[in-house]
Structures are given as C-alpha cells and as structure tokens.
Amino acid sequence: MSESKQKVSVFAPASIGNVSVGFDVLGLAVKPIDGTLLGDVVSVAASESNSLIVQGEFAKKLPGEPTDNIVWHCLQLFNQALVEMNQAIDTVTLTLEKKMPVGSGLGSSACSVVAALEALNCYYQTNHQFGFDKEKMLFMMGQMEAKISGSLHYDNVAPCYFGGMQLMVPDSNIITRTLPSFDDCYFVMAYPGIEVSTKAARDVLPERYSRSDVITFGQNLATFVDACHRHDKQQAFSVVTDIVAQPYRKHLLPGFENACDYLSSQGCLAVGISGSGPTLFCVTDDKEKAQSFALWLEEHYLQTLSSGICEGFVHICQADIQGACQI
Incomplete structure (x- = not known):
C-alpha cells in the first residue's frame, strides 16, 4: 500500500x-x-x-x-x-x-x-x-x-x-x-562556525529601553518600510541600524565590531547581525564588492575551533522570493 x-x-x-x-x-x-x-x-x-x-x-x-x-x-x-x-x-x-x-x-x-x-x-x-x-x-x-x-x-x-x-x-x-525587496542587492552572509543559542542571545537583552531608543526604533522601521515601497534603496539601508539587540549581543561575536568597522569603511550599504547571531550579514549592490567582502570575511571573521577545524562559511546571497518549495 x-x-x-x-x-x-x-x-x-x-x-x-x-x-x-x-x-x-x-x-x-x-x-x-x-x-x-x-x-x-x-x-x-x-x-x-x-x-x-x-x-x-x-x-x-x-x-x-x-x-x-x-x-x-x-x-x-x-x-x-x-x-x-x-x-x-x-x-x-x-x-x-x-x-x-x-x-x-x-x-x-x-x-x-x-x-x-x-x-x-x-x-x-x-x-x-x-x-x-x-x-x-x-x-x-x-x-x-x-x-x-x-x-x-x-x-x-x-x-x-x-x-x-x-x-x-x-x-x-x-x-x-x-514588502518589496531590493533584488539587485547582494547579502554577504558569514557564519563564523561558533554557536549562539537564540535563548542565550535573548537573555542578554534588557527588560526596558529608554524613550529615545523606542522613538528611534519606530522611526527607523517606519522609514525602512516606506523606502521599500518607494524603491528607495539608499534611504532604506541608511536606517538599517539595530539599537534593540546588537549593542547587547556584539560581545558574544568575536571579531564582529572589527568586521563592522572595516565593511562600513569600504562602502557597505549596511552591516548587521543575522537573527541572534553569530552570522554577520553585509549588503552591497556591487557584485565585485560582494566578492571582495566575502574573501575578507573568510580570512578575518571565520573562527578556528580548538580542534583546529573551521566549520564556518561565507555565501554571497540575494533575496529568495520563492520561499519553501517542492524539489
């Protein structure tokens, strides 16, 4: 049967x-x-x-x-x-x-x-x-x-x-x-090879935020959504800033701050933590820059474990508009 x-x-x-x-x-x-x-x-x-x-x-x-x-x-x-x-x-x-x-x-x-x-x-x-x-x-x-x-x-x-x-x-x-996505953008994803549990990453967040942080969060998110609908790439990524989690989680990610500083100085549209980390993502609309950033991250962000093995990887990605699908 x-x-x-x-x-x-x-x-x-x-x-x-x-x-x-x-x-x-x-x-x-x-x-x-x-x-x-x-x-x-x-x-x-x-x-x-x-x-x-x-x-x-x-x-x-x-x-x-x-x-x-x-x-x-x-x-x-x-x-x-x-x-x-x-x-x-x-x-x-x-x-x-x-x-x-x-x-x-x-x-x-x-x-x-x-x-x-x-x-x-x-x-x-x-x-x-x-x-x-x-x-x-x-x-x-x-x-x-x-x-x-x-x-x-x-x-x-x-x-x-x-x-x-x-x-x-x-x-x-x-x-x-x-939301409308920016299909000409490249998202360089760098997983360093270490594990950060979602629960642990949530536990480091504060119970309360200041009024100014709440206002900034709302303003940035509203601006991002508006810019997506207007297809204004520069405006959208100019506000891709994490004031809720990244300041409290970045210490969990070895090399993250150094990578942020370097990638920002090289003209990335945005740099941030993917989810609760430790994966870093950076955004560019230039394929050659994406390839250059990927090489830099492979050398400077991936971590070698005590066993001498690196389980990390770097992928140059774009938006997946299909989602889950039969194969």
Missing part, C-alpha cells in the same frame, strides 16, 4: 531575522547566487510505522534521539491537526537533510520546521487531496518556533515559508505582509 503513495521533498531557505532595523518583526529569505542549497530539506514517504531519519552535514549537531528532534514534534502537531479535521492519518518516514548549522542566526530551526510541515502538507495534498491553507500552516510553524525559542516570533518562519521580505503585523489572522 505504501508503495502507491508518492514521496514528497521540500526545501526551506535560510533567512535573516530582524534585518537589524526590525527586531522580531522583519525577516528576509536569502539564497546563495552559486546555487548552493542554504537551508534544510525534509522528505516524507509512506511507511509501516512513523520514523525519522536525520542526515546531512550538520546532523551531528542535533539530538541523538529522534523523538527529541523538532521535525518529530512537527509530525505530532500536524497529525493532531488532521485529527481535529477528521482526516485519516498515514504512518510515514520523515528524512531531514540538515544543511544548516544549529544556532547560526540563519533561521536553522525555522528551516526544519517549515520544511517538515510543508512537506507533510504537500504529501497529503498529493496523496489524499487534502491540505491546510497557508494561514493555518504559518500558525503551526509559529507554534513550533515558540516551542524552541520560548517566545512567539515569526521573523524567520514567515520569510522561510513565503520568501522575500516579510513584515509581521499585529493581526493574528494575517500575521505577515510582503
């Missing part, structure tokens, strides 16, 4: 959470220009019993027990939603190909969550002509992300799922709006 049902695989891309100017409310999906799959792939196939296979370059960083893996929890949540809709449940094997480092600031957990839930939805659409709508899917993705980080925020799962630049809105039915 299981052989007659079609296997489904979904890729979910990396993302820049916050994009500096929009703490917890802004995110951008990105893809390397060389065609590298920077993200996670989850496959779903019918089987005699539920199981999870974990493989890929960064699989060793995940819990050893399948039942401790977020993809397994995605299956449980999805099946619960099927029960609530009086839908029959298949037993399946999920295969996670972990292409994203854990605790990288690139939306690693979001990639697994989005790929898993979308793969399950596509599997049921293909084999049972039943699927949940995008609003329900995004809501479930947010539930899973909150389980990992301890707070509900969609700035990684929304761009990972929908693609492009996503702005979170205070409407539980809509959740996110797509």
Whole structure:
C-alpha cells in the first residue's frame, strides 16, 4: 500500500531575522547566487510505522534521539491537526537533510520546521487531496518556533515559508505582509562556525529601553518600510541600524565590531547581525564588492575551533522570493 503513495521533498531557505532595523518583526529569505542549497530539506514517504531519519552535514549537531528532534514534534502537531479535521492519518518516514548549522542566526530551526510541515502538507495534498491553507500552516510553524525559542516570533518562519521580505503585523489572522525587496542587492552572509543559542542571545537583552531608543526604533522601521515601497534603496539601508539587540549581543561575536568597522569603511550599504547571531550579514549592490567582502570575511571573521577545524562559511546571497518549495 505504501508503495502507491508518492514521496514528497521540500526545501526551506535560510533567512535573516530582524534585518537589524526590525527586531522580531522583519525577516528576509536569502539564497546563495552559486546555487548552493542554504537551508534544510525534509522528505516524507509512506511507511509501516512513523520514523525519522536525520542526515546531512550538520546532523551531528542535533539530538541523538529522534523523538527529541523538532521535525518529530512537527509530525505530532500536524497529525493532531488532521485529527481535529477528521482526516485519516498515514504512518510515514520523515528524512531531514540538515544543511544548516544549529544556532547560526540563519533561521536553522525555522528551516526544519517549515520544511517538515510543508512537506507533510504537500504529501497529503498529493496523496489524499487534502491540505491546510497557508494561514493555518504559518500558525503551526509559529507554534513550533515558540516551542524552541520560548517566545512567539515569526521573523524567520514567515520569510522561510513565503520568501522575500516579510513584515509581521499585529493581526493574528494575517500575521505577515510582503514588502518589496531590493533584488539587485547582494547579502554577504558569514557564519563564523561558533554557536549562539537564540535563548542565550535573548537573555542578554534588557527588560526596558529608554524613550529615545523606542522613538528611534519606530522611526527607523517606519522609514525602512516606506523606502521599500518607494524603491528607495539608499534611504532604506541608511536606517538599517539595530539599537534593540546588537549593542547587547556584539560581545558574544568575536571579531564582529572589527568586521563592522572595516565593511562600513569600504562602502557597505549596511552591516548587521543575522537573527541572534553569530552570522554577520553585509549588503552591497556591487557584485565585485560582494566578492571582495566575502574573501575578507573568510580570512578575518571565520573562527578556528580548538580542534583546529573551521566549520564556518561565507555565501554571497540575494533575496529568495520563492520561499519553501517542492524539489
């Protein structure tokens, strides 16, 4: 019986959470220009019993027990939603190909969550002509992300799922709006090879902010959104400044301040921390500059571990407007 049902695989891309100017409310999906799959792939196939296979370059960083893996929890949540809709449940094997480092600031957990839930939805659409709508899917993705980080925020799962630049809105039915993105810009992403947990990065933030910081944050975000709609690149990136998190997190990232100073002096449109770090991103609309920045970051930002191995990488990316997709 299981052989007659079609296997489904979904890729979910990396993302820049916050994009500096929009703490917890802004995110951008990105893809390397060389065609590298920077993200996670989850496959779903019918089987005699539920199981999870974990493989890929960064699989060793995940819990050893399948039942401790977020993809397994995605299956449980999805099946619960099927029960609530009086839908029959298949037993399946999920295969996670972990292409994203854990605790990288690139939306690693979001990639697994989005790929898993979308793969399950596509599997049921293909084999049972039943699927949940995008609003329900995004809501479930947010539930899973909150389980990992301890707070509900969609700035990684929304761009990972929908693609492009996503702005979170205070409407539980809509959740996110797509902003115009600057498709001629290059986002150089440098993951140094060390891990920073989202929870730890959130714990260093202050409980309260000054009135002036709140005003500046609101003004910068409003200006950025306006500039995106007017396609005013210079104005948009002139306000990509993080006053909420970066001042308190930069000490967690060796070499970050030095890299910021250098890249800014070389004419970057913006430099910041991707999500909660330690990945650094810088923006330019000049491909040659992007290549030069990538080489500099490889030499000066990547970290060699005590084992003598460097697990970091640098990718030149552009906005991924597609988001999660079947492959």
